Amino acid sequence: MKKTKLYKVHQKLGAKIVEFAGYQMPVQYTSIISEHQTVRNSVGVFDVSHMGEFFVRGENALEFVNYVTINDASKLFSGRVQYSAMCYEDGGIVDDLLVYKLSDKEFMLVVNASNIEKDFDWLSQNNKFNVELTNKSDDYSLLAVQGPKSKDVIQKVCDKNLNLEYYHFFNAKIAGVEAIVSRTGYTGELGYEIYFEGDEATAEFIWDRIFDAGKEFNIQPIGLGARDSLRLEMGYCLYGNDIDKTTNPLEAGLAWITKLNKESFLGKQALEKSKSNGLKRKLVAMTSEEKVFPRHGYDLTIDGKKIGTITSGTVSPVLEKAIALGYVNSEDSVIGSTVNFLIRGKEYPAKVVKLPFVNK
Numbered sequence: 001m002k003k004t005k006l007y008k009v010h011q012k013l014g015a016k017i018v019e020f021a022g023y024q025m026p027v028q029y030t031s032i033i034s035e036h037q038t039v040r041n042s043v044g045v046f047d048v049s050h051m052g053e054f055f056v057r058g059e060n061a062l063e064f065v066n067y068v069t070i071n072d073a074s075k076l077f078s079g080r081v082q083y084s085a086m087c088y089e090d091g092g093i094v095d096d097l098l099v100y101k102l103s104d105k106e107f108m109l110v111v112n113a114s115n116i117e118k119d120f121d122w123l124s125q126n127n128k129f130n131v132e133l134t135n136k137s138d139d140y141s142l143l144a145v146q147g148p149k150s151k152d153v154i155q156k157v158c159d160k161n162l163n164l165e166y167y168h169f170f171n172a173k174i175a176g177v178e179a180i181v182s183r184t185g186y187t188g189e190l191g192y193e194i195y196f197e198g199d200e201a202t203a204e205f206i207w208d209r210i211f212d213a214g215k216e217f218n219i220q221p222i223g224l225g226a227r228d229s230l231r232l233e234m235g236y237c238l239y240g241n242d243i244d245k246t247t248n249p250l251e252a253g254l255a256w257i258t259k260l261n262k263e264s265f266l267g268k269q270a271l272e273k274s275k276s277n278g279l280k281r282k283l284v285a286m287t288s289e290e291k292v293f294p295r296h297g298y299d300l301t302i303d304g305k306k307i308g309t310i311t312s313g314t315v316s317p318v319l320e321k322a323i324a325l326g327y328v329n330s331e332d333s334v335i336g337s338t339v340n341f342l343i344r345g346k347e348y349p350a351k352v353v354k355l356p357f358v359n360k
Contacts (some may be wrong), residue, residue, distance in 0.1 A: 004049035004139050005203035021113035023166050028223040035226035038316040039187055043147035043214055044222035045181040052116035053140045054109040055135040058131035061105050068126055072259040076101040081167045081184055084257055085249050085330050087267030092245035114241045142205045146191035149217040154192050156213035175209035188234035188360040235285055235355030241296055242311040242325050252286045282333040286324045288350035292326040292343055307332045323357045
C-alpha cells in the first residue's frame with residue numbers, strides 16, 4: 001500500500017484509514033455528513049495526493065494530447081484547464097482526466113489514482129508523436145481546498161491575487177512554496193487545487209499553513225466519504241462506478257466533451273457509429289422519497305423487469321433523500337419518468353430527474 005506524504009497527519013487527526021486505489025487514505029475524520037456540510041457551508045481540505053500527474057513535452061505535444069483525448073485541446077491556451085476523457089478504439093473509456101496547458105509544448109494530465117499505471121502504459125503505447133512522457137505522480141502532493149470560504153483561506157497564503165476564473169490555473173507560491181494553483185473542483189463549490197513537489201515536511205508545512213489561515217472559518221479536514229457524496233450531489237461521474245471501459249462517453253452524458261468534429265482521435269469511429277445507431281442506454285439521475293439507501297450494483301426495474309443498474313447512490317446530506325446515478329434503457333431515460341430501486345427484493349419508486357441534484 002502506498003501512502004501520501006500527509007499520512008502521518010491523517011493518523012494524528014484520528015482519521016479512519018481505508019485502502020483506496022492502492023493507497024492508505026482517510027475516508028472520514030468525524031462523520032461523512034458533518035464533513036459534507038462543512039464543505040457546503042464553509043471550507044474543507046482534501047488530501048488527494050493519490051491522483052496521477054503526467055507531463056507531456058515536445059513539438060507535437062498538442063497533436064498527441066488531441067489524439068488521445070476526446071475533447072478539443074486546440075481550444076486551450078496557457079493557464080487553461082479542460083475536462084476530458086480518453087477512449088479505447090471501441091469507444092470504451094480508458095479514464096476521465098483534466099488537461100492543463102502549461103505552454104505550447106507542455107501539458108499536464110491529471111488522471112485517477114486507480115488508473116495511473118494503466119493510463120501511463122496506454123499513453124506510451126499510443127505515443128506515435130515522439131513526445132516526452134513523464135509520470136511524476138509520486139513526486140507531487142495535491143490538496144483540494146473546497147467551499148464558499150476557500151478563496152478567503154487560500155488568498156492568505158498565496159503570493160498572487162486569487163481572481164482565477166473557473167477551469168483556469170497559474171503558477172504561484174503557497175506559503176513560500178512553488179505550486180500550481182487551479183480552480184476546478186469536484187464538489188460544486190468554489191474551490192482551489194494546489195499541486196506541489198517536496199517531501200513529507202514540505203507537505204505538512206503547507207497543510208499547517210492552510211489550516212492556520214482557515215481557523216476563523218473553522219476549516220476542517222475532509223475524507224473520501226464526503227468527497228463521494230459531494231460529487232454525487234452534483235452528478236459528477238466517478239471512474240470505476242459510473243464510467244469505465246464498458247461505457248462510452250455519449251451514453252454517460254459526456255457528449256459535451258466529445259468533439260466528433262475534430263480530426264482523428266482514438267475511439268472516434270466507434271463513437272460516431274454509436275451516435276448514428278442511436279444509444280441503447282443512458283446514464284440518468286434519480287431521486288426517491290422513500291426511506292432507502294441506494295447503492296452501487298442495485299438493479300433498476302419497471303413492473304418487475306430489470307431495465308438497468310445503479311452505478312452510484314447515497315442519501316444526500318443537503319436534500320435529505322435518496323439520490324442515485326444509473327444506466328437504463330434509452331426508452332426509460334425520459335426526465336420525469338418513474339423507475340424502481342430494487343433493494344433486498346422490494347421495489348421502491350424513484351423519479352428520473354435533471355442534474356445536478358443540488359443547484360450551486
